[in-house]
Amino acid sequence: MNETVLLPDRLAELESITREYARFSRSAGGLGSVLGGLLCLGSYAAGGLLGPSGPVRAALIAIPFVWIVCKELMRRHYYQHLGAAAEPETRRERRGRVVTTAGTALISIVVAAGVLARGDRVMDAAGYLAVVAAMPVVAWLWLRAPLEFVTGIFLMCQAALAFNGTPYPLLSVAIVFPFAAVALIVAGVRDHLRFRGVTKRIARLTGGSGA
Amino acid sequence: MSPGEELGSVMQLDRLVHEPARLLILAMLAGAEEVEFRFIEKLSGLSKGNLSSHMSKLEAGGLIEVLKSFRGKRPLTTLRITPAGRTALDRYRRHLAEVVAGIPTQSIEES
Numbered sequence: 001m002n003e004t005v006l007l008p009d010r011l012a013e014l015e016s017i018t019r020e021y022a023r024f025s026r027s028a029g030g031l032g033s034v035l036g037g038l039l040c041l042g043s044y045a046a047g048g049l050l051g052p053s054g055p056v057r058a059a060l061i062a063i064p065f066v067w068i069v070c071k072e073l074m075r076r077h078y079y080q081h082l083g084a085a086a087e088p089e090t091r092r093e094r095r096g097r098v099v100t101t102a103g104t105a106l107i108s109i110v111v112a113a114g115v116l117a118r119g120d121r122v123m124d125a126a127g128y129l130a131v132v133a134a135m136p137v138v139a140w141l142w143l144r145a146p147l148e149f150v151t152g153i154f155l156m157c158q159a160a161l162a163f164n165g166t167p168y169p170l171l172s173v174a175i176v177f178p179f180a181a182v183a184l185i186v187a188g189v190r191d192h193l194r195f196r197g198v199t200k201r202i203a204r205l206t207g208g209s210g211a
Numbered sequence: 212m213s214p215g216e217e218l219g220s221v222m223q224l225d226r227l228v229h230e231p232a233r234l235l236i237l238a239m240l241a242g243a244e245e246v247e248f249r250f251i252e253k254l255s256g257l258s259k260g261n262l263s264s265h266m267s268k269l270e271a272g273g274l275i276e277v278l279k280s281f282r283g284k285r286p287l288t289t290l291r292i293t294p295a296g297r298t299a300l301d302r303y304r305r306h307l308a309e310v311v312a313g314i315p316t317q318s319i320e321e322s
Contacts, residue, residue: 011238011304014254018242021250025243083250084289085243206256 017205020198022087023191024079027145030195031078032071033188039067040151040181043158044174047167060162061127064155068142079195082202097140100149105136127163131156147184151177224310227272228303232257232265237300240275240292248288266290274299 024030043063050056076084089097111132115125135156143152154177161167168174228234235255240246252262269275274296278289292300 011234014235014238015242017254018239018246018250020242022243022246082253083247085246085250088244202254206254 022085026087028191030192032074037181037185048170052165057162061159101140104139108132131160150180245291
């Protein structure tokens with residue numbers, strides 16, 4: 001091992017590389033975010049323009065789950081390919097995540113109670129209720145960055161509505177979500193470029209063997 | 212700083228942290244909540260045995276925690292720096308910076 005690696009600035013470089021790499025365990029999504037943004041735009045447009053035909057409904061229901069699987073696979077096998085490094089979560093971030101998840105859970109309970117109070121048969125609304133019930137769990141486990149949360153919740157809501165055959169129309173309250181999707185795409189591209197920078201720094205550090 | 216004071220200052224460096232491989236491990240752990248053994252192995256270039264040995268010393272000194280689990284059927288070792296480890300690393304860094312600052316530029320160029 002080269003002893004010069006251990007001068008204070010080299011130590012700071014090692015710590016900084018680990019910190020940057022660890023961001024991709026939680027707050028940075030890279031191409032997973034780009035995919036999420038594109039799927040959000042696709043889901044919004046398909047729901048509003050194509051109407052609730054069988055294939056469209058099936059696609060709208062599948063989209064959030066396909067996205068989550070794809071982004072987590074990308075995270076594990078691409079962005080954390082050298083081994084997992086978990087990003088520290090500050091108390092403020094943790095509190096924020098608890099509050100947003102609790103809010104989501106509360107809304108899920110109110111919506112589910114509303115459906116049941118309306119007298120709908122549980123079996124008829126089973127798909128809708130299952131997606132609504134899954135929302136807080138999915139948010140807590142896989143929608144850990146703010147833009148991911150906003151986009152993911154839209155995709156889940158769209159999936160739940162697709163079960164009922166009434167996805168969001170183009171001109172509705174959901175019009176804000178395409179803007180969040182674009183922001184997520186921009187953030188994803190920016191993060192991906194940062195990751196390319198991290199892999200270059202790791203390659204320099206390890207003489208090309210690590211990255 | 213007189214040569215005697217310089218020597219005294221160098222001798223006061225925390226030896227558990229000062230060893231290059233252990234310092235490297237601590238520096239990496241300081242950048243994350245917890246890190247998989249494989250990541251440190253790849254970035255440090257240390258062999259598995261060497262890394263395990265230093266890991267055990269740091270764990271015995273209370274500077275890191277070692278968490279053993281399984282991912283499927285494969286054993287998974289994860290390392291985490293403790294608050295004491297973070298403090299020791301910060302103290303070491305400051306101390307080393309002071310020592311380096313005390314060395315005349317000429318002697319660095321000669322070496």
